[in-house]
Amino acid sequence: DSGVTQTPKHLITATGQRVTLRCSPRSGDLSVYWYQQSLDQGLQFLIQYYNGEERAKGNILERFSAQQFPDLHSELNLSSLELGDSALYFCASSPRGGRGSYEQYFGPGTRLTVT
Amino acid sequence: AQRVTQPEKLLSVFKGAPVELKCNYSYSGSPELFWYVQYSRQRLQLLLRHISRESIKGFTADLNKGETSFHLKKPFAQEEDSAMYYCALRGDKLIFGTGTRLQVFP
Numbered sequence: 001d002s003g004v005t006q007t008p009k010h011l012i013t014a015t016g017q018r019v020t021l022r023c024s025p026r027s028g029d030l031s032v033y034w035y036q037q038s039l040d041q042g043l044q045f046l047i048q049y050y051n052g053e054e055r056a057k058g059n060i061l062e063r064f065s066a067q068q069f070p071d072l073h074s075e076l077n078l079s080s081l082e083l084g085d086s087a088l089y090f091c092a093s094s095p096r097g098g099r100g101s102y103e104q105y106f107g108p109g110t111r112l113t114v115t
Numbered sequence: 116a117q118r119v120t121q122p123e124k125l126l127s128v129f130k131g132a133p134v135e136l137k138c139n140y141s142y143s144g145s146p147e148l149f150w151y152v153q154y155s156r157q158r159l160q161l162l163l164r165h166i167s168r169e170s171i172k173g174f175t176a177d178l179n180k181g182e183t184s185f186h187l188k189k190p191f192a193q194e195e196d197s198a199m200y201y202c203a204l205r206g207d208k209l210i211f212g213t214g215t216r217l218q219v220f221p
Contacts, residue, residue, distance in 0.1 A: 002158060033209070042213030043159075043201055056208040090159060104209065106159040 003027065004107035006091050012113045018079040021110045025072055025093030031055065032074040033094075033104060034066055038087040049074055050096075081114045088112075117142050119204045121212035128192050129220050136187040136215045138176075138202030147205040148185040150176055153214075154198045162187075162200070172196070192219045 003026035013019055025032050034046040036059075045058035049068035060066075063081075068074045078085060088111050092104040118141040128134055140146055150162040163171045165178040165185060176187045185202060197219045202212040 043211040
């Protein structure tokens with residue numbers, strides 16, 4: 001157990017809907033990262049937050065947004081869902097936000113299915 | 116621009132055979148490279164990092180700056196090594212390759 005928790009575990013919803021995925025980092029970790037894992041695209045970095053502020057952005061669609069709250073948990077909001085958004089969404093946390101050879105600890109993921 | 120390439124989607128070997136999972140990268144600065152592993156139905160976890168020069172579960176990886184590679188090797192594969200392996204590069208951000216599925220048959 002990495003100490004990173006994600007809810008829900010599974011989510012099935014319809015196209016056009018909006019969902020919110022939640023992540024709680026390990027105790028003491030300030031950085032939260034979101035990744036999308038799909039069969040054909042592999043693991044794609046979406047966005048990073050550090051201590052409440054956006055630190056880095058990857059291949060995140062405009063329909064997606066995220067935030068990190070004062071208690072350091074993070075939410076990933078996905079709107080106007082499309083079939084292609086079906087994927088496993090991982091959250092990871094680490095102690096710091098900059099460069100450094102430190103490990104990212106991954107949560108178990110949320111499996112999103114858009115029908 | 117940062118890029119990580121794992122050219123093999125699937126690598127199948129028999130138990131006891133040597134394994135090499137390829138990873139090539141592109142980054143203009145000084146790279147930090149990692150291998151992550153994802154066993155079936157489990158979360159992604161760090162296997163090893165180049166800066167540590169360590170051997171984990173019999174796996175090693177050497178950073179070759181001349182060839183811009185960070186291949187993962189194990190001399191004798193075990194069935195429990197079957198998993199998805201991701202090479203990752205930390206430049207401005209951490210990016211992952213598309214992964215290689217390793218299947219080790221008995």
